[in-house]
Amino acid sequence: MSETTPLLALPLIAAAQAQKHVTHNEALMLLDAATQPAVIDRGRTTPPGAPMAGDRHLVAAGASGEWAGHDGEIALYDAGWRYLLPRAGWRVYVAAERITLVHTGVDWSDLIAGTPSGGMAALRASEIEVDLAGAWVASGLVIPNRAICLCVASRTLVTVTGASAYEVGIAGESDKFGAGLGAAAGSSNIGVIGPQAFYADTPLRVSAVGSAFTGGRVRLVLTTLAFAI
Known part of the structure; x- marks a missing residue:
């Protein structure tokens, strides 16, 4: 049996697992971040200096420091940084720009219509x-x-x-x-x-x-x- 769910990669509780609440709470935190996703901004390559619990950012390309290796992912702060790996079709609202982006399976785009080869409007x-x-x-x-x-x-x-x-x-x-x-x-x-x-x-x-x-x-x-x- 897989240790995570197939779509959101939420951790699953194993049979006879000790401290089940830890796994359960971690899954709830990730689900909370993935539901109706909205991020503060999308231009940062490093974390902000004083994040608040629940803050979410879309990690920009070329990320370093704590965000290294998480380009294009949604970074969630909760006493530390957690990350959501987007899939094709995910939509996220960027508050700083008041726009909605959709993930194409490759990257985030503001397209309203597109083709399989990358054509877009x-x-x-x-x-x-x-x-x-x-x-x-x-x-x-x-x-x-x-x-x-x-x-x-x-x-x-x-x-x-x-x-x-x-x-x-x-x-x-x-x-x-x-x-x-x-x-x-x-x-x-x-x-x-x-x-x-x-x-x-x-x-x-x-x-x-x-x-x-x-x-x-x-x-x-x-x-x-x-x-x-």
Whole structure:
């Protein structure tokens, strides 16, 4: 008889085993971690300095120290580190990024559809905060090459000064995702467009209306469909 369950590798109590509660409690801890799995983040290669009981992390590639040899596994802290080895079809929510990943049997992916050979489609959202100065500001947020852009939303975080309003767009189309946007803190816009493919990395920019920016801060959220073959 196997010493562990075939799917979650939960330890089984052996016949006439002493201290059965130890094995039973260990199985419960692993089951607790594997049920509705959610992790704090997925970018760490070494454990955090002061973990709390129940903390879970998705171990990044190239892990070292206590996490060495556990790349791609879910690390659970309980007075020490335990690990869950994922299988194809497992899903995990990454709280730091507010995304759900699925395990393909090879690695974790944000795909929403895929093929056996690795083709995939993914719906992605990313955000950035931009300090405003001058006639326009390159945001640092880029529509990727070979992606379909769906929307660029914006919110004024700190009241815009200098300019009477602002636009969100790209080079040559400064108002593609919104024109005459509010300078007051709290103003927002959802810049939905008809799905458009982009064939080069295309930075987003924020442009001043009326006069140059002398201050202010906005947040941009870019939503795209991405693909792989």
